Amino acid sequence: MALKDRLNTLRRESGVEPASASAGDVASRLERLRAGSRPRSSAPPDAKRPVDPHALAAGLGARVLGDYLLCREVAVSAAATEALSAALTTAPGLPERSEIDPGSLLFVDTETSGLAGGTGTLVFLVGLLRWEAAGPVCRQYLLTGFGGEPALYQSLSAEAATASLVVSYNGKSFDAPLLRDRACLNRQASPLAALAHLDLLAPMRRLFATRWPDCRLATAEALLLGEHRSDDLPGDQAPLAWFDFVHRGDTQRLPGVLSHNEQDLVSLMRLLPPLLGAHQAPLAYGGDVAATARAWLRHGSEDRARDLLADAEACLADAERLELARLARRAGDRDTAVRIWRALAEQGNERAIEAIAKHYEHRLGDPSTALAWARRLSGLEAQRRCRRLESKRDGAMAQGELGL
Amino acid sequence: MASAPDNVVSPDFGDPVRRLAAQLKAKYSDRITGELTVPGREARYEPLPDELDGRLKEALRQRGLEQLYSHQRAAWDAIRAGQHTVVVTPTASGKTLCYNLPVIQDALETGAKALYLFPTKALSQDQVAELVELNQAAELGIRAYTFDGDTPGDARQAVRTKGDIVVSNPDMLHQGVLPHHTKWAQFFESLRYVVIDELHTYRGVFGAHVANVMRRLRRICRFYGSEPIFILSSATIANPAELAQQLAGDAVTAITDSGAPSGEKHLLLWNPPVVNADLGIRASARSQATRITRSAVARGLKGIIFARSRIMVEILTKYLKDTFDSDPRRPSRVAAYRGGYLPTERRRTEQQLRSGDVDCVVATSALELGVDIGALDVCVLNGYPGTIASTWQRIGRAGRRNRASLGVVVASSQPLDQYIVRNPDFFTGASPEHARIDPDQLLILLDHVRCAAFELSFQRGECFGGEPLEELLEYLAEQGVLHREGDAWHWTEDSYPANSVSLRSVAEGNFVVVDQTEGGRRIIAEVDYASAPETLYEGAIYLIQAVPYQVEYLDWDGRKAYVRETPVDYYTDAIDYTRLKILENFESETAADTDTSRGEVHLVRRIPGYKKIRYYSHENIGFGKISLPDQEMHTTAVWWQVHPEALAEAFPSRQQALDGFLGAAYAMHHVAALRLMAEPGDLGRAVGDGDAEWFATTGPGGRGQLRTLDGGEADPEAQREFRPAVFLYDNYPGGVGLSAPLFDQRAAVAADAYELVASCGCEQGCPSCVGPILASEESRGFSPRAAALTALERFARDGTQG
Numbered sequence A: 001m002a003l004k005d006r007l008n009t010l011r012r013e014s015g016v017e018p019a020s021a022s023a024g025d026v027a028s029r030l031e032r033l034r035a036g037s038r039p040r041s042s043a044p045p046d047a048k049r050p051v052d053p054h055a056l057a058a059g060l061g062a063r064v065l066g067d068y069l070l071c072r073e074v075a076v077s078a079a080a081t082e083a084l085s086a087a088l089t090t091a092p093g094l095p096e097r098s099e100i101d102p103g104s105l106l107f108v109d110t111e112t113s114g115l116a117g118g119t120g121t122l123v124f125l126v127g128l129l130r131w132e133a134a135g136p137v138c139r140q141y142l143l144t145g146f147g148g149e150p151a152l153y154q155s156l157s158a159e160a161a162t163a164s165l166v167v168s169y170n171g172k173s174f175d176a177p178l179l180r181d182r183a184c185l186n187r188q189a190s191p192l193a194a195l196a197h198l199d200l201l202a203p204m205r206r207l208f209a210t211r212w213p214d215c216r217l218a219t220a221e222a223l224l225l226g227e228h229r230s231d232d233l234p235g236d237q238a239p240l241a242w243f244d245f246v247h248r249g250d251t252q253r254l255p256g257v258l259s260h261n262e263q264d265l266v267s268l269m270r271l272l273p274p275l276l277g278a279h280q281a282p283l284a285y286g287g288d289v290a291a292t293a294r295a296w297l298r299h300g301s302e303d304r305a306r307d308l309l310a311d312a313e314a315c316l317a318d319a320e321r322l323e324l325a326r327l328a329r330r331a332g333d334r335d336t337a338v339r340i341w342r343a344l345a346e347q348g349n350e351r352a353i354e355a356i357a358k359h360y361e362h363r364l365g366d367p368s369t370a371l372a373w374a375r376r377l378s379g380l381e382a383q384r385r386c387r388r389l390e391s392k393r394d395g396a397m398a399q400g401e402l403g404l
Numbered sequence B: 001m002a003s004a005p006d007n008v009v010s011p012d013f014g015d016p017v018r019r020l021a022a023q024l025k026a027k028y029s030d031r032i033t034g035e036l037t038v039p040g041r042e043a044r045y046e047p048l049p050d051e052l053d054g055r056l057k058e059a060l061r062q063r064g065l066e067q068l069y070s071h072q073r074a075a076w077d078a079i080r081a082g083q084h085t086v087v088v089t090p091t092a093s094g095k096t097l098c099y100n101l102p103v104i105q106d107a108l109e110t111g112a113k114a115l116y117l118f119p120t121k122a123l124s125q126d127q128v129a130e131l132v133e134l135n136q137a138a139e140l141g142i143r144a145y146t147f148d149g150d151t152p153g154d155a156r157q158a159v160r161t162k163g164d165i166v167v168s169n170p171d172m173l174h175q176g177v178l179p180h181h182t183k184w185a186q187f188f189e190s191l192r193y194v195v196i197d198e199l200h201t202y203r204g205v206f207g208a209h210v211a212n213v214m215r216r217l218r219r220i221c222r223f224y225g226s227e228p229i230f231i232l233s234s235a236t237i238a239n240p241a242e243l244a245q246q247l248a249g250d251a252v253t254a255i256t257d258s259g260a261p262s263g264e265k266h267l268l269l270w271n272p273p274v275v276n277a278d279l280g281i282r283a284s285a286r287s288q289a290t291r292i293t294r295s296a297v298a299r300g301l302k303g304i305i306f307a308r309s310r311i312m313v314e315i316l317t318k319y320l321k322d323t324f325d326s327d328p329r330r331p332s333r334v335a336a337y338r339g340g341y342l343p344t345e346r347r348r349t350e351q352q353l354r355s356g357d358v359d360c361v362v363a364t365s366a367l368e369l370g371v372d373i374g375a376l377d378v379c380v381l382n383g384y385p386g387t388i389a390s391t392w393q394r395i396g397r398a399g400r401r402n403r404a405s406l407g408v409v410v411a412s413s414q415p416l417d418q419y420i421v422r423n424p425d426f427f428t429g430a431s432p433e434h435a436r437i438d439p440d441q442l443l444i445l446l447d448h449v450r451c452a453a454f455e456l457s458f459q460r461g462e463c464f465g466g467e468p469l470e471e472l473l474e475y476l477a478e479q480g481v482l483h484r485e486g487d488a489w490h491w492t493e494d495s496y497p498a499n500s501v502s503l504r505s506v507a508e509g510n511f512v513v514v515d516q517t518e519g520g521r522r523i524i525a526e527v528d529y530a531s532a533p534e535t536l537y538e539g540a541i542y543l544i545q546a547v548p549y550q551v552e553y554l555d556w557d558g559r560k561a562y563v564r565e566t567p568v569d570y571y572t573d574a575i576d577y578t579r580l581k582i583l584e585n586f587e588s589e590t591a592a593d594t595d596t597s598r599g600e601v602h603l604v605r606r607i608p609g610y611k612k613i614r615y616y617s618h619e620n621i622g623f624g625k626i627s628l629p630d631q632e633m634h635t636t637a638v639w640w641q642v643h644p645e646a647l648a649e650a651f652p653s654r655q656q657a658l659d660g661f662l663g664a665a666y667a668m669h670h671v672a673a674l675r676l677m678a679e680p681g682d683l684g685r686a687v688g689d690g691d692a693e694w695f696a697t698t699g700p701g702g703r704g705q706l707r708t709l710d711g712g713e714a715d716p717e718a719q720r721e722f723r724p725a726v727f728l729y730d731n732y733p734g735g736v737g738l739s740a741p742l743f744d745q746r747a748a749v750a751a752d753a754y755e756l757v758a759s760c761g762c763e764q765g766c767p768s769c770v771g772p773i774l775a776s777e778e779s780r781g782f783s784p785r786a787a788a789l790t791a792l793e794r795f796a797r798d799g800t801q802g
């Protein structure tokens, strides 16, 4: 028996065939079938049509960069860059990146042959958006075959050499590692390794994870930009478009992938201004004040964290109000701190009671009032505190008597 | 125990272990079917190598080591000379130093890295603990980390970039490391040693997979310009170098002569007494094992009992505690040790054993390997562990340097156990166990070609395995899994292939067993597609660690069997209508009365129903119907036939011949599994004519029945031609390489089976020899055991002549 027949027989007998009919597979097979039923030129679905790279490039509005690499360049409306410039004048940065220089930004978004990760996942399209002298430009590098990878990574390295900050959406955990891995497979330098990386998913989650159903890019576009993409391509369609192309020479779905990628990049740039704004005034964007304040604090901007909390004091939870009190005290604004402690202590908040007892003991030198507060606390620590306050109070009274 | 006075036999009164052995032999000579004394051996030393790093010398000195055992030095010399090396030495002979020394030396000298692979996670943990200890002893600065499913995400980066020694297992390498090799680029660039411990466990399907994982590993190493040396260690098997070579992909130097000292070892093979000769029922192994252990502990000896299941550990522990731990005010003298206990609990028991605070531990194989528990005097095996290699490993847990130790193998009533205890030669002669793997099994190979293509595109001219690689690649390209561009094949599927390839099975059609006891949905087992129809039908009793679960619902398409723990006093036995058609005869041997052949067969199996059989009495207490699709399989088989004239001469009736062949097949199936170091389920057996015209099965009355293609019963006497054959086939689609060695050992298998049946204590036949006998002697008119012997005698006689 020929090897192929042996394999077919064995696979059927070992139960592989029905096993492969699981839900996910049926779905993707149906997708393929639907793709096959579209009007197609004379070629049968399984026959590979040779694709003329120049014709393909012309069709996509791109140019041929190498044997298996095209590059498509489109000018982007200047409105987005103007909005970003304007935003940066009032809000120069984010907690993780205090200053953002628009000229050094490299917005990056990739399309891949799958979401599984691992070395077998190919990055077949890398879209870049940057701010050049003539205005914002989107450049998309499209592989038309595996042989184009070395040239792709050389081009990316050249692009990266003139930028300093990568901006992406979930790129830190997805796009950047994939680019690094595929570059390594092709014995090329990792193209983005030398650049700092600002992944907008993290600040987006910080602001809205507790407010929105999810933080996908489409959700952010809808809720921050008020835009709904009508004719967009679902995420799992990009791999299929690429497979159609390599397996069958079917280029029909490539333009859709290119424009999807371009829109993602433009969205990234357009999302930056509201993201900057929301980090200054979370409430105005429906964002999470406490999480934002924590982020500023973590990155050393204590004043900004305090201001955010103070502005939103009325709608803070107890823990956040205590945090505000702590920050206020550290900044020397003891009045605000005591006001918050007293209010919370009267509601029985133990941490506030402890703070106010300490305030009376150490700051005001009033062990009696301190003791009155401390007695409302429970636990070993509190008992020790009470005993200490009692002896302090007694000592003070004795001194008072002596003084008489 | 009966009240024989303690001083009846005392050849060496001074040594309590010898005394116990002598007393057991004197008192229970009828139960001891074999004995063996391995004399003690002096240590043979060699000096530490001059070139050994001063810090390593210091670390060894701190552990009291001024010189090496001869085999450790031999390993050092071979490995330092750049040879792939396999070390075959007994338990507790210091084998870890064989690889730790050269690995650490090279790490100190050149920053070389090493990958250690252990078959289980527990062993990995112990190994890392030992490395850490050695490292701390002399502040070597060597970093050893485990990398497995439990390694937290944030620690993985450090393991990949900082680990000098990474300790993992084959499954993790297959699914978690190789498909992400670019993250490990630094590691692979400096990878100089691959250490594979417990080599003998890599056999059968698992071994074939692991050999392919090693092909992938070597391929990745080549990409990063490294060519690691393989260091392997194995328990005693017949062919360690051959197996090692299949994993290392190149010639391997074998070091088999241990220089470690050992005390005198006494081994007793113990068969429980027959309590019902008609049914061939013996006293339980459990009762005997408890009794032997009791007398050992009562004499102040330290002992360990190995049981085959977790539940048996609990039962034995209870019995022994009833004797020794009845006073709650005293500290416990008996401990249990098995999988499923918390690590802290297990560490505590290990500690108590080392310090001698516990007198007796009851354990599963969890305690078989690696784990340090100090020295014990007596080891009792409650049932044969399945392989001789593993029997020796377990018995090796008892034995101190200069003192005698005793091992007792107590047989259960299973055929393999019965066979083993009656053949002490297996323990004295060279190992009969050949660990066989077939890394080129087509489906397994195809799976790994897929995984390898995902990891790195294939270039024309590359080699991978023994089948034409380009054809495999083109096959995958036709399915759209790969895409050929110029001279390279690239991965073009939106998937992660390693996740759908389990190293424990052939192809991906496995069934999982889902336990819904207490409303849960816990996966408790995985069953190969091929054996699912006969084990997971609705109503089947599926045993896990001797605990009965009943299959309530079988989702055939979803590959799931839903079970529930059910206390029952019966087991189920599928009625198997397997008919075979011989497609091709690869090789044949014709002798005076018989033909033995090997070839390719097409097998159609129908499972129309099942029997419920009560434990102990083996009574048939009911039937159930099964409606499953017919299973088809192409595989390879060995078959034995008796020439028609000789057959007519040997058996007075065709009915007797049928019963004889069925009984012979049963016995041959079990002894063949032993010779091939396989599980009985890795082989299938059938009796038929080889043309798929008819096949034989044991009917409801226990009589052999001849059935035609449609399953209908036929009269053997009415057949025009009657040429029955015993088939033993490789029970995996395409075969996993079991039939070739089986054909090589055809004579031994027949002779072993004859021996098994001839020496059985039963009268008519029993589950220990020819299978359960349901029909009575009267209704049958002849002894099935005698009929089986008639057939086996001819196979065996011709085998020895040929």
Ligand SMILES: [Zn+2]
Pocket (backbone or CB within 6 Å): B280, B760, B761, B762, B763, B765, B766, B767, B768, B769, B770
């Ligand atoms: Zn018997």
